[in-house]
Amino acid sequence: MLQDITRFSFPTSIIFGPGAIGELPGEFISMGVKKPLIVTDQNMEKTDAFKSLLAVFKNKQIDFQVFSGVQPNPHDVDVENGVSVYNSSACDFIIGVGGGSPMDAAKALAVLVGMGGNIADYDAQSDTKKEIRGPLPSIILIPTTAGTGSEVGKCSVITSTAQKRKIFLCSPQMMPAIAVLDPKLTVSLPPHLTAATGMDALTHNIESLTAPVFHPMCDAIAIKGVELTVKYLEKAVKTPEDIEARGYMMLAAMMGAVAFQKDLGTAHSLSHALSAICGLHHGLANAIVLPFVMNFNKEVSKSEYTLIAREFGIDIYGKDELECAEKAIEEVRALNKRVGIPESLSSVGVKSEDLQELTEKAYLDPCHYTNARSCTKEDLLSLLKEAF
Ligand SMILES: [Fe+2]
DSSP states (O other), X not given: OTTSOOOOOOOOEEEESTTGGGGHHHHHHHHTOOOXXXXXXXXXXXXXXXXXXXXXHHHTTOOOEEEOOOOSSOBHHHHHHHHHHXXXXXXXXXXXXESHHHHXXXXXXXXXXXXXXXXXXXXXXXXXXXXXXXXXXXXXXXESSSSOOGGGOSEEEEEETTTXXXXXXXXXXXXXXXXXXXXXXXXXXXXXXXXXHHHHHHHHHHHHHHSSSXXXXXXXXXHHXXXXXXXXXXXXXXXXXXXXXXXXXXXXXXXXXXXXXXXXXXXXXXXXXXXXXXXXXXXXXXXXXXXHHHHHHTTXXXXXXXXXXHHTTOOOXXXXXXXXXXXXXXXXXXXXXXXXXXXXXXXXXXXXXXXXXXXXXXXXXXXXXXXXXXXXXXXXXXXXXXXX
16 A cells, blocks of 8 residues: 555635634635525524524625525435526525535535536446536535534435435535534534434444545544544433534544545445435434444454544553454444434334345445445345344
8 A cells, every 4th residue: 555656635624613604704705706505404494503594694795595405315306406596596606504415415516507417427336427527616514413524525425316226426526615513503403313413423433444445644533533422422412502512523523524535334335225215314324233334344343443442441452452342342332322322223113024125225335345344245134134
């Protein structure tokens, strides 16, 4: 690896802190932009957090257009509708506000505005895909959950209505210019969503740490992301108004997504299938399968899992790495329990007759290509049976 040429890049500017959304008007001036299309969903639009954002714009007399037609697991048609609103309202940049769905939709919308065509044209898994060369309109993302980290990522996941599957769009051009992490926007997130999104962040940090890609900077970020999740997730779930816990969880989520520039692993392939077929929340699905995937990987990832055990407060000095890896897995299970995550897929509505279809879907998902240990279809089925 050290003989190869590698490029490392962390291009998104991050504005962090309680009240950070107040910094936005000044940023618009320095970016030379005038009228944003604010991309969100209907639930978000009704929240105090969203109203507080609009108040910032109104106070500074900034013209804007809201598009709130993003569904959960956003569809290509949502993005196309957003493009029509962008063009008819003469917008010149895009702000995505909410969880992963509006943020992913905002990035995909920028691709269609800048490049034309439709979502399927940019399908990262297609051999005939069009390159996303840009220029795209500037993107600002404002997360209101602490999990996905889409605000610092170069990819977007959009459901194809015709093909009934998720399409990945990926390009460095899709990196947001600015991510605004304002912990005040997350205090109203209910405990079960704080837990599920927080475990998604932990899964990003753990899977990227163990992905077999050379990126020592991302490795360091992933370990810090694990540390922050271990320290603050339970607090954020149990004391939702704790701005410090909310803030550190936003950082942990952002760091997880920076780290997964490296790539992800098998937990994400399983959870993508579980969301597509059984409608499970992405973070909840990851949380349930993560300990089983870690157990599957433990022999090859024992050094990294030893570092994870250390972040959980386990004394690792002089200890056998496999033993430490097993402790790390136990700690992840215990954290799941403390934040109220169910232990099995069967307890969240997955049926045994779904397992075969889930296996097929997970096998087609590219995340497991960069799992620490390579996975066969049979391995995926065994993991699903264990987690069932
Ligand atoms: Fe994820």
